[in-house]
Amino acid sequence: MKKINGLIGVLIASLVMLTSCNNSETTPKKSGGALKSSAAEKVYVAPGEHDEFYAFVSGGFSGQLSVYGLPSGRLFKVIPVFSQDPEKAWGYNEETKPMLNTSHGFVPWDDAHHPDISQTNGEVDGRFVYINANNTPRIAKIDLSTFETTEILEVPNSAGNHSSSFVTENSEYVVAGTRFSVPFPQRDMSIKDYKGNFKGALSFIKLDQEDGGMDLSFQIMMPGFNYDLAHPGRGNSHGWFFFTTYNTEEANSLLEVNASQNDKDFIAAVNWKKAEEYIKAGKFKTVPANYAHNVYDEHTHTATSTMKKEVRILDPAECPGLVYFLPTPKSPHGVDVDPSGEYIIGNGKLSANLTVHSFTNMMKAIESGNFAGEAYGIPILKFEDVLGGVVEQPGLGPLHTEFDGKGNAYTTFFISSEVVKWKLGTWEVIDRKPTYYSVGHIMIPGGNSRKPFGKYAIAMNKITKDRYLPTGPEVTQSAQLYDITGEKMELLLDFPTIGEPHYAAGIPADLVKPRSKKYFPLEENKHKYATKSESEAKVVRDGNEVHIYMTMIRSHFAPDNIEGVKVGDKVYFHVTNLEQDYDVPHGISMIGANTSELLIMPGQTETFLWEPKQVGVWPFYCTDFCSALHQEMSGYVRVSPKDSNIDLSWSLGE
Amino acid sequence: MKISKLMMILGAISILGLFVFPLWRITLEAPQYPIPLAMDIYINDFADVHPHDIKNINLMNHYVGMQYIPESIPEFTIFPIVIAVMSVLGIAVGFIGKHKLFLAWFILMLLLAIAGMYDFYLWEHDYGHNLDPNAIMKFTNKDGSVMGFQPPLFGSKDILNFKAHSYPQLGAIFLAIGMALSFISFFVGKKQQK
Numbered sequence A: 001m002k003k004i005n006g007l008i009g010v011l012i013a014s015l016v017m018l019t020s021c022n023n024s025e026t027t028p029k030k031s032g033g034a035l036k037s038s039a040a041e042k043v044y045v046a047p048g049e050h051d052e053f054y055a056f057v058s059g060g061f062s063g064q065l066s067v068y069g070l071p072s073g074r075l076f077k078v079i080p081v082f083s084q085d086p087e088k089a090w091g092y093n094e095e096t097k098p099m100l101n102t103s104h105g106f107v108p109w110d111d112a113h114h115p116d117i118s119q120t121n122g123e124v125d126g127r128f129v130y131i132n133a134n135n136t137p138r139i140a141k142i143d144l145s146t147f148e149t150t151e152i153l154e155v156p157n158s159a160g161n162h163s164s165s166f167v168t169e170n171s172e173y174v175v176a177g178t179r180f181s182v183p184f185p186q187r188d189m190s191i192k193d194y195k196g197n198f199k200g201a202l203s204f205i206k207l208d209q210e211d212g213g214m215d216l217s218f219q220i221m222m223p224g225f226n227y228d229l230a231h232p233g234r235g236n237s238h239g240w241f242f243f244t245t246y247n248t249e250e251a252n253s254l255l256e257v258n259a260s261q262n263d264k265d266f267i268a269a270v271n272w273k274k275a276e277e278y279i280k281a282g283k284f285k286t287v288p289a290n291y292a293h294n295v296y297d298e299h300t301h302t303a304t305s306t307m308k309k310e311v312r313i314l315d316p317a318e319c320p321g322l323v324y325f326l327p328t329p330k331s332p333h334g335v336d337v338d339p340s341g342e343y344i345i346g347n348g349k350l351s352a353n354l355t356v357h358s359f360t361n362m363m364k365a366i367e368s369g370n371f372a373g374e375a376y377g378i379p380i381l382k383f384e385d386v387l388g389g390v391v392e393q394p395g396l397g398p399l400h401t402e403f404d405g406k407g408n409a410y411t412t413f414f415i416s417s418e419v420v421k422w423k424l425g426t427w428e429v430i431d432r433k434p435t436y437y438s439v440g441h442i443m444i445p446g447g448n449s450r451k452p453f454g455k456y457a458i459a460m461n462k463i464t465k466d467r468y469l470p471t472g473p474e475v476t477q478s479a480q481l482y483d484i485t486g487e488k489m490e491l492l493l494d495f496p497t498i499g500e501p502h503y504a505a506g507i508p509a510d511l512v513k514p515r516s517k518k519y520f521p522l523e524e525n526k527h528k529y530a531t532k533s534e535s536e537a538k539v540v541r542d543g544n545e546v547h548i549y550m551t552m553i554r555s556h557f558a559p560d561n562i563e564g565v566k567v568g569d570k571v572y573f574h575v576t577n578l579e580q581d582y583d584v585p586h587g588i589s590m591i592g593a594n595t596s597e598l599l600i601m602p603g604q605t606e607t608f609l610w611e612p613k614q615v616g617v618w619p620f621y622c623t624d625f626c627s628a629l630h631q632e633m634s635g636y637v638r639v640s641p642k643d644s645n646i647d648l649s650w651s652l653g654e
Numbered sequence B: 001m002k003i004s005k006l007m008m009i010l011g012a013i014s015i016l017g018l019f020v021f022p023l024w025r026i027t028l029e030a031p032q033y034p035i036p037l038a039m040d041i042y043i044n045d046f047a048d049v050h051p052h053d054i055k056n057i058n059l060m061n062h063y064v065g066m067q068y069i070p071e072s073i074p075e076f077t078i079f080p081i082v083i084a085v086m087s088v089l090g091i092a093v094g095f096i097g098k099h100k101l102f103l104a105w106f107i108l109m110l111l112l113a114i115a116g117m118y119d120f121y122l123w124e125h126d127y128g129h130n131l132d133p134n135a136i137m138k139f140t141n142k143d144g145s146v147m148g149f150q151p152p153l154f155g156s157k158d159i160l161n162f163k164a165h166s167y168p169q170l171g172a173i174f175l176a177i178g179m180a181l182s183f184i185s186f187f188v189g190k191k192q193q194k
Helices: A002-023 A039-043 A191-197 A272-280 A359-368 B003-019 B053-064 B075-096 B099-129 B170-193
Strands: A053-058 A065-070 A074-079 A116-120 A123-133 A138-143 A148-154 A173-176 A198-207 A214-223 A226-232 A240-246 A264-271 A285-297 A302-314 A323-329 A332-337 A343-348 A354-358 A373-375 A378-380 A387-391 A398-403 A408-413 A418-423 A429-434 A439-443 A456-461 A478-483 A490-496 A504-508 A538-542 A545-553 A556-558 A561-566 A570-577 A586-590 A598-600 A605-610 A616-621 A634-640 A649-651 B024-030 B033-041 B046-048 B155-159 B162-168
Touching: A039 A478, A039 A490, A053 A456, A116 A504, A123 A504, A148 A214, A191 A198, A198 A226, A214 A272, A240 A332, A240 A343, A264 A272, A264 A332, A264 A343, A272 A302, A323 A343, A323 A354, A323 A359, A343 A359, A343 A387, A343 A398, A343 A408, A354 A359, A398 A439, A408 A439, A418 A439, A439 A504, A456 A504, A538 A561, A538 A649, A545 A586, A570 A586, A570 A598, A586 A605, A598 A605, B003 B075, B003 B099, B003 B170, B033 B053, B046 B053, B075 B099, B075 B170, B099 B170, B162 B170
Parallel strands: A214 A302, A226 A332, A323 A378, A332 A398, A545 A570, A561 A634
Antiparallel strands: A053 A065, A053 A504, A065 A074, A116 A123, A123 A138, A138 A148, A148 A285, A173 A198, A198 A214, A226 A240, A240 A264, A264 A323, A285 A302, A332 A343, A343 A354, A354 A387, A373 A378, A398 A408, A408 A418, A418 A429, A439 A456, A456 A478, A478 A490, A538 A545, A545 A556, A561 A649, A570 A605, A586 A598, A586 A616, A616 A634, B024 B033, B024 B162, B033 B046, B155 B162
């Protein structure tokens, strides 16, 4: 009977989808009765009121992280992470250029995928967000007291840093895997010799408990599969980390066919507590590496980039009990662990069913020692031994699952473009709702922790076609907000996003708001070129370098008249915002400068470089409408010929 | 010890609260200051209510040519001495126990308090009217005279986009309690004598 109901459900759903274009305008929306509030009321946050949740939505190929409020869907900030941002001078000013340094030099862009919030006791704690760069493998840390990127660590021996950046339940590690296996060590070799020579590194980055700082502790050098996604165990399974794999065929060309042949790929279960023991016992090899570690200091307001030269490697074949393979149909994409830590959901993207492994069964299977075989020295557990349950025919193309903390799971289906709600333990489908269109990830605030806040879910869609006013061939991607408090999900809101809203992390606003800083105390400013009062403002020449120690306060610069600069000089504007009030930034820009404006927060110092190429008198001005006299906030620099002997001079109000 | 003496001594001690708590507070409210700017006046200091409030009041007031609130004023030296002396005097008077002296102390304290308020008014008047002739923005009253920005001595007042409030604080209440105690002790002492 259940099955028949299910079938009818699918039929009705597809009928609704087929006909919805025609009758959506005329048919009144189904409602739960007269007392049920409307969708508009549920997402309305009155002017001056605050949203209940923060949502940190990755910008995908924009390289940035956007900050939205839920349920309103309002965008508050785009935090520059991996891409240069002229609006905030990220990667343009002298202070933040080192943040984008890598072993490949300065990389001004990346593809930001999976934000994850730091956790304490398995619950999101609102201190830091970690996010991965997919293209040139890096992990960034965003400090939620300033909402700024304060650290970026390059990940060596990795490529397509996709199964990243997921945090263990006490923020012991942030973990990164490689989607593309690469020769290890990197070398000039034939691509055809992929099999056996290419390796996939799983990187365990130790986190500092105080400042969230990152240190690559060790890498597990795995067979040359594609490590697609990951999630940590929690509760009983704390100490384990799960990675999906595809291309266990180890194909190196036409992957869409050649990597889709095996009936089952694997979920790799990694016992990282065991790894720690092996590290302690000295079972690692230290190998040469070259990767950048970039740290931004909040007090010097300046980043430094250090090249690290070594990494510790564990070989799973030589470390029994470190890794087990759980056979999982068919090119599993997401792997998600339920709040209890018992169920490990393998979202087999080419499979008709959703596979759920049981942690208890996995431990029993490991204990029994009765394996199905091994791959590169790693034991393969028997599929039926570890299986916890199957959600039968829930939809097409399952990608990701999140949880509401009430025993339900929500899985996205890319091909059938829907979110399906099902019950853990009984594996029955409870509800399904279409997404518009082609959903990737779904996010429930705290939905990948021990304590989800199961009020809203947002589905992140890759395709919107006709959903908004058209903007030429390129149209926005979107997020869709569902109310998940009832038995049935209810679509409330549909809002555009920046770049690709690849994944998101959400948290109750009250866990973040009280820690958000209002400005930087001037007395704590330790910038090398800080100018803490107008009387200290000066201009200093050092060969062809000119350093301007400048201050800004409503509504003038000090100094604002500068003479003695020559063509060919390298002029550094070191500008300190002397304001000590909330929301009084100032900006500065110089005509012809080949960098961006600076947007300087109260108490902060930033620097831009200007290389004047033409003789004349050139103005600079404040770019942020700061005050009633904003238009007056400007100044001039006189640029003389290279051979001129005009002395440096500077003034204000003379 | 007689109740009147005790009251007088307590009253004299009470005014020492001025060394701990602010005397007065001036608060400035405007829409873009959801947390208002405010300054506490102690007998020996101007203090921020929230960090950097005075700096931000100065920054705002320079648009209309008002002077910066000074770091220190002569009164900050005089007031603490006056209060300390009056407290010692009051305690001495209390031990002597002559109720007429209680009244004398009260009247003296009252006169000093009035003098202090008048002095504060004069400072406020100067602060609100002695404007820089090169002020960025100049405002005139309806009669053509230059608009002043003096905050009220007591109460609330609209000044351009701000609403200014000026009210006594805990220190002033300690002073009032001290004075009230000395005043009552006079009557109690008088009654007890009969």
